[in-house]
Amino acid sequence: MRLNRVVDDARQPEQDADLPGFWRALGIPGLADVHTHFLPPRMLRRVWEYFDRAGPLVGVSWPIRYKWSDEERVAHLRAMGVRMFSALAYAHRPDMAAELNAWTMAFAAATPGCLPSATFYPEPGVTGYVREAVDAGARIFKIHLQVGGFSPADPLLDEVWGLLAEAGVPVVVHAGHAPVGTEYTGPGPFGSVLARHPGLTAIIAHMGAPDYETFLGFAARYRRVALDTTMIFTDFFDSMAPFPASALPLARELGLAGKVLLGSDFPNIPYPYARQVAGLARLGLGDEWLRAVCWDNPVAMFGRPVSGPDRLPGVGWRAVAADDLPARASDLARAVRVDRELPAHLVQHHVMVPPAIILEPA
Numbered sequence: 385m386r387l388n389r390v391v392d393d394a395r396q397p398e399q400d401a402d403l404p405g406f407w408r409a410l411g412i413p414g415l416a417d418v419h420t421h422f423l424p425p426r427m428l429r430r431v432w433e434y435f436d437r438a439g440p441l442v443g444v445s446w447p448i449r450y451k452w453s454d455e456e457r458v459a460h461l462r463a464m465g466v467r468m469f470s471a472l473a474y475a476h477r478p479d480m481a482a483e484l485n486a487w488t489m490a491f492a493a494a495t496p497g498c499l500p501s502a503t504f505y506p507e508p509g510v511t512g513y514v515r516e517a518v519d520a521g522a523r524i525f526k527i528h529l530q531v532g533g534f535s536p537a538d539p540l541l542d543e544v545w546g547l548l549a550e551a552g553v554p555v556v557v558h559a560g561h562a563p564v565g566t567e568y569t570g571p572g573p574f575g576s577v578l579a580r581h582p583g584l585t586a587i588i589a590h591m592g593a594p595d596y597e598t599f600l601g602f603a604a605r606y607r608r609v610a611l612d613t614t615m616i617f618t619d620f621f622d623s624m625a626p627f628p629a630s631a632l633p634l635a636r637e638l639g640l641a642g643k644v645l646l647g648s649d650f651p652n653i654p655y656p657y658a659r660q661v662a663g664l665a666r667l668g669l670g671d672e673w674l675r676a677v678c679w680d681n682p683v684a685m686f687g688r689p690v691s692g693p694d695r696l697p698g699v700g701w702r703a704v705a706a707d708d709l710p711a712r713a714s715d716l717a718r719a720v721r722v723d724r725e726l727p728a729h730l731v732q733h734h735v736m737v738p739p740a741i742i743l744e745p746a
């Protein structure tokens with residue numbers, strides 16, 4: 385269902401409250417954001433303190449905008465129409481990742497729309513707890529090579545990469561040098577992992593900033609490598625590491641090929657969420673590209689978002705824009721047909737997210 389309206393300059397969302405109007409005009413059922421953070425509260429407070437004092441791995445003044453409770457932040461995502469999001473956590477020392485996973489997995493289980501998220505660190509036992517997380521339903525992993533301070537090519541992780549590649553579970557990797565590089569960041573270290581595990585489903589965070597072209601090249605070369613837009617194309621990030629105009633045609637091509645996914649870094653951002661989306665709209669890469677990046681690509685990779693506890697019966701569902709639905713609920717069942725083109729594995733739970741879209745079972 386495409387409403388095929390043009391998103392002109394006036395449709396660039398300026399405030400978070402403008403976002404529902406933005407995605408409705410595009411004819412998509414909401415936003416799907418692969419890169420958001422939810423952490424155990426004590427740890428999140430420490431992260432915020434670090435940003436506040438512009439710690440050495442941040443480098444610039446970074447006043448976090450959304451220092452709210454988990455409940456308030458989830459409610460804000462929902463109010464903006466972010467129907468799918470993640471709870472990315474990462475470890476900076478040993479003996480931490482498994483505990484983080486227990487927290488983020490429980491958080492996702494209790495939070496409709498949140499992808500079961502997990503992390504890992506090069507340490508003895510890592511393969512075991514990664515396997516446990518995958519078995520427990522983890523849908524997305526995250527590692528941060530800069531904050532983590534480890535090489536992705538660490539031999540302790542070799543089995544983990546193989547396991548994730550085989551399981552097809554995506555891993556978001558903060559692999560780029562931005563905002564402050566270390567010996568483990570940049571295209572070299574993670575490039576060597578991809579060369580060894582070319583089947584890995586990887587999402588390069590921040591589009592690989594500042595080495596955009598090389599990381600976009602990885603996405604072009606490896607079938608299952610994608611990039612997230614996190615913070616890129618915002619004025620804040622542009623002042624540190626602007627995306628080169630020469631790479632926009634490739635960014636467009638990759639987006640239309642399913643390989644650019646909306647990411648925001650919410651809540652750890654020093655500006656309103658809407659600026660991330662406005663930055664994408666401002667690129668002028670077309671409505672189809674925006675639909676792909678903000679909804680279709682994440683949904684193709686992770687399946688349709690959850691908004692309730694019920695399990696799907698395992699056949700395709702069909703999305704229907706609310707505008708096109710009959711007014712009376714009793715007419716609904718007849719009005720909705722099953723779209724068999726939507727692969728069953730992409731559809732995980734029932735979705736009922738009025739007013740924009742309603743999915744009905746077969």
Ligand SMILES: [Zn+2]
Pocket residue numbers: 419421614649
């Ligand atoms: Zn992040």
